Each structure stands twice: as structure tokens, then as C-alpha cells.
Amino acid sequence: MEKEIEVRLRREYIPDGVKGRPADFWLLYDSNINQDRFIGDPQIVRSLDSIFLENKERDKKMAEHLTMCGILSEKHRVRSYWLSSVKNALSAPVKLFFNPSGKCPNKCLTCFAQDRKKCHLDNNTARRAMKQITEMPIFWMNLGGCELSYYPLYFEFAEQGLKHGIHVTTAISGTGLTENWAKKAKDFGIKIKVSLDGPKEINDIQRPNTYEAAIRAIELFRDISYPVRINMVHTRLNNSEKVIDEMFEIVKKHGAAGIDLSLCRPKGGAIDNDLMISFGDYQNGKVKSVVDRLLNHPDVKEGGIKVWINKNQRTLDRLDAKPCQALNIHCNGGRYSMGINPDGIIDACIFLPPEYIPKANINTPELFTNPSFILDIWRRDKIFKKVRTYTKEKLCIRCQKKRIEFVRGCKACAAYYGDIDPLTLLH
Ligand code: SF4
Ligand code: SF4
Numbered sequence: 432m433e434k435e436i437e438v439r440l441r442r443e444y445i446p447d448g449v450k451g452r453p454a455d456f457w458l459l460y461d462s463n464i465n466q467d468r469f470i471g472d473p474q475i476v477r478s479l480d481s482i483f484l485e486n487k488e489r490d491k492k493m494a495e496h497l498t499m500c501g502i503l504s505e506k507h508r509v510r511s512y513w514l515s516s517v518k519n520a521l522s523a524p525v526k527l528f529f530n531p532s533g534k535c536p537n538k539c540l541t542c543f544a545q546d547r548k549k550c551h552l553d554n555n556t557a558r559r560a561m562k563q564i565t566e567m568p569i570f571w572m573n574l575g576g577c578e579l580s581y582y583p584l585y586f587e588f589a590e591q592g593l594k595h596g597i598h599v600t601t602a603i604s605g606t607g608l609t610e611n612w613a614k615k616a617k618d619f620g621i622k623i624k625v626s627l628d629g630p631k632e633i634n635d636i637q638r639p640n641t642y643e644a645a646i647r648a649i650e651l652f653r654d655i656s657y658p659v660r661i662n663m664v665h666t667r668l669n670n671s672e673k674v675i676d677e678m679f680e681i682v683k684k685h686g687a688a689g690i691d692l693s694l695c696r697p698k699g700g701a702i703d704n705d706l707m708i709s710f711g712d713y714q715n716g717k718v719k720s721v722v723d724r725l726l727n728h729p730d731v732k733e734g735g736i737k738v739w740i741n742k743n744q745r746t747l748d749r750l751d752a753k754p755c756q757a758l759n760i761h762c763n764g765g766r767y768s769m770g771i772n773p774d775g776i777i778d779a780c781i782f783l784p785p786e787y788i789p790k791a792n793i794n795t796p797e798l799f800t801n802p803s804f805i806l807d808i809w810r811r812d813k814i815f816k817k818v819r820t821y822t823k824e825k826l827c828i829r830c831q832k833k834r835i836e837f838v839r840g841c842k843a844c845a846a847y848y849g850d851i852d853p854l855t856l857l858h
Contacts, residue, residue, distance in 0.1 A: 435508050437596030439570050440493060442483065442513040443521055459502070460525065460570030460598065467525055467570060468502070475500055483513055510596055512568035517810050519819035520766040524809055525570045528770035528781070531557040531588070535578040537604050539638040541628070541664045541706055543698040543781060550773035552793070554584065560771060560793050561588050563805045564597075571598035574621075580607045589621050602626055602662050604641050605648030610655075613648075617657040624662035624691060625649050629669040630677045637668060637706065646685055653686030660739065661687045666695040666706040670717060672724040679730045689737030692725055694854075696782040697847035713853035722857065762841055765818035769809055777808050779818040782843035789814035818842075 457470040494509040514522040533547035600622040627645040628637045730736045764780025775794035791808045840852025
């Protein structure tokens with residue numbers, strides 16, 4: 432029998448956030464393709480609206496309608512939501528980074544959570560937060576914050592999310608990974624990434640003594656027919672086409688699914704250990720050539736190896752990737768995503784400068800008395816509102832012409848490099 436898949440569907444209204452797109456739309460997260468989908472066709476929107484408002488067997492009828500329109504191709508169960516809109520943001524986060532524990536035996540130089548290594552939410556608080564997360568209309572959760580093969584509540588939370596239609600992803604270093612853990616992750620359908628920043632001589636500088644564990648982890652998942660992505664943090668040390676070529680060899684030799692390159696952001700170890708890519712390397716085109724090599728590598732075109740890259744870098748013209756389809760901007764922090772950290776802090780993006788980090792903290796009795804405490808932060812917190820004003824700043828001429836707003840750049844990088852966002856040099 433065909434397996435039923437739950438899909439979450441949400442009504443949105445963003446008059447100012449969407450350029451060249453309808454302001455009224457439904458947003459759907461299809462875990463099959465691991466992507467949110469924007470439904471803006473006015474006729475379909477109207478039909479979905481009236482089904483929602485009818486209020487009788489709403490979700491069943493929604494599913495039937497979406498199948499009829501060819502939007503859902505399989506047997507899906509739908510769970511629909513319609514909250515009042517939030518200025519300059521989605522009505523609730525789509526993506527939530529839930530980091531309940533900072534405990535980790537590794538000492539990665541790139542670690543942005545160095546100052547939270549001793550932090551750990553107490554189990555009651557973590558469970559209560561997880562309950563609220565499950566009840567929020569989010570679409571996917573990145574469960575992380577430490578080496579989670581050590582976190583005792585990991586599978587409890589992953590299962591809770593997945594059971595309610597929330598897509599779950601986790602990045603691991605491989606340290607402490609057991610076959611049982613890997614098999615369980617596979618059975619649950621959790622998307623796993625393994626962190627590896629280069630060949631041994633580079634990886635073991637950035638992530639001391641983790642190379643062997645990462646390779647073992649990649650092979651272990653390959654052996655259980657559940658190939659993982661390699662999660663590579665792009666820093667000053669591995670910013671070379673040669674390293675990219677070596678990474679493709681590692682993928683082929685050890686059986687990973689592909690490479691996910693994420694830009695090193697200005698936080699914690701990246702700054703303390705001087706790992707940020709220099710601004711000069713953006714200006715002289717070196718970063719762009721590395722990105723080009725990754726995206727156009729012969730193994731991608733002919734060998735079926737997949738690559739993923741930060742959404743902001745995907746704004747390169749030739750890529751038809753839409754960062755956040757709903758908002759048409761690339762910086763998701765506070766508009767599309769939010770985070771909960773092991774010290775309890777709720778933020779729009781962990782990399783933002785201090786003036787953009789909210790004071791809100793889940794270590795408060797209110798978490799237990801207000802069932803929508805976390806969602807209320809998203810909707811009402813003053814700092815979240817401030818983060819969202821960022822896209823209101825001036826766009827470059829090229830983006831204005833294209834009527835896109837997503838190349839506004841990364842606020843965290845802009846603050847670090849001194850107002851000129853290096854990411855704008857990539858398009
Ligand atoms: S494995 Fe992750 S949490 Fe642990 S030190 Fe490395 S980056 Fe930090
Ligand atoms: S501030 Fe930068 S790192 Fe944070 S969400 Fe925006 S683009 Fe991403």
C-alpha cells in the first residue's frame with residue numbers, strides 16, 4: 432500500500448515582502464522534494480481559501496484539490512493553517528533550528544557555539560519547547576546544536592516532529608556514531624549531513640581529529656544504503672578549486688550523496704581563529720571561482736553527484752534557485768527561520784550582530800503557562816521586528832532591475848565586512 436505522507440500547508444499574506452508575486456498565497460512544504468512550494472495562482476488560492484473557510488473536512492478536501500491541480504502527486508494527508516499575517520515576514524517560521532544541547536566532545540575551530548558548549552536545556556524545558564514546536568505550523572526542524580549522537584532526547588524529539596509532518600534534518604561530525612544510531616536515523620527518515628571541511632590536512636585543522644570519524648560515518652551510511660551529504664564549511668583555508676576537486680574524490684571513494692557548501696559566518700570560532708574568507712578574495716574573484724568549480728564540476732554533470740550551496744550564493748544569475756520563494760529575499764533570519772539555543776535564547780539567526788539578538792529566552796515559567804510562547808516571540812518580539820527592517824534598505828541597481836530583493840545580502844556578513852556585503856560580489 433502507498434505510504435501516506437503528511438504535508439503542511441499554510442496561508443500567507445505579505446503585501447510588502449513579495450516583489451512581482453501575488454501577495455496572497457499558500458505555502459506548502461513537500462518533504463519528498465525537501466522544498467517549500469509557493470502556490471500563488473489566484474484561482475487555486477481562492478479555491479483553497481474557500482475550502483479552508485468551509486471548515487468541514489477541510490484538510491481532506493485540501494488534499495483532494497491539490498491532487499486535482501497536480502500540485503500533490505501522491506497520496507498525501509494535508510494539515511492546513513491560517514494565521515493572521517506578520518509584517519515583513521511569514522506568519523510563522525517555516526524552518527526552526529532547535530539546539531537543545533551544546534555538549535560536544537569536539538573542538539572545531541569553526542564552531543559558532545563555542546560559548547554554549549556547557550549549555551544544555553533541562554529536560555522539562557526541552558520537552559515543553561518541543562511540544563510547542565510540534566504544535567507550531569513550522570515545516571521543518573533542524574535538530575542540532577551539538578554532537579547529537581550524545582543527546583539522550585534526540586530520537587524522542589525527532590520522532591515527535593516527524594510524526595506531525597515536520598521534516599527533520601541533523602548535521603553530525605561522526606564522533607561517537609554507532610551503527611544502531613545510523614540505522615535508526617534511516618528508519619525514521621531523518622536527513623543527515625556529515626561535517627567534513629576538506630581532505631585530512633585541512634579538515635583536521637578546522638575540526639581537529641575528526642577526519643577519520645567523518646569518513647567512517649559517511650561509509651556507515653553508505654553501507655546501510657542511506658547516503659549522506661557532506662557538510663563543508665567554506666573558509667579561508669579551503670577556499671580553493673583544488674580542495675573542491677579533492678572533495679569530489681572523497682565523495683566518490685566513500686559513497687556520499689554530494690557536497691553541501693556553506694559559507695563560514697562571522698561568529699565564535701570563525702572570528703577567533705581567523706577563518707573568515709578575506710574580503711579581497713571576494714573582490715578578486717577567488718570565491719566565485721571556487722563556487723563555480725563546485726557547481727560546474729564534471730562529476731555533477733556526468734557523475735550524478737549532487738551539490739548544494741548557501742541560498743545567498745545561489746543568487747548567481749545562472750542558477751534558477753529561488754531562495755525563499757515566499758519572500759523573494761535570501762536572508763531568511765526572522766522572516767522564514769528562527770532558532771532556539773541551548774542557553775534558551777530564541778533568535779532570528781545566530782550569526783547576527785548582538786543588537787539583533789532578542790532577549791527572549793525559553794528558560795522562563797511563561798513557557799509552561801503560555802502554550803504559544805515561542806510563536807508569540809516570532810510574531811511580537813521587538814528585535815524580530817527590527818531584524819525584518821533589513822530588507823527595506825536600498826538594493827543595488829541590478830537587483831532593482833530584476834525586481835528581486837533576495838540579493839540584499841547577509842546582514843551578519845555585511846556587519847562583519849563593514850557594510851559592503853561580499854555576497855553581492857557574487858552575482
Ligand atoms: S562538532 Fe559541531 S558542535 Fe561540536 S565542536 Fe564541532 S562545530 Fe561545534
Ligand atoms: S543574517 Fe546571514 S546567516 Fe543569518 S539568515 Fe540572514 S543570510 Fe543567513
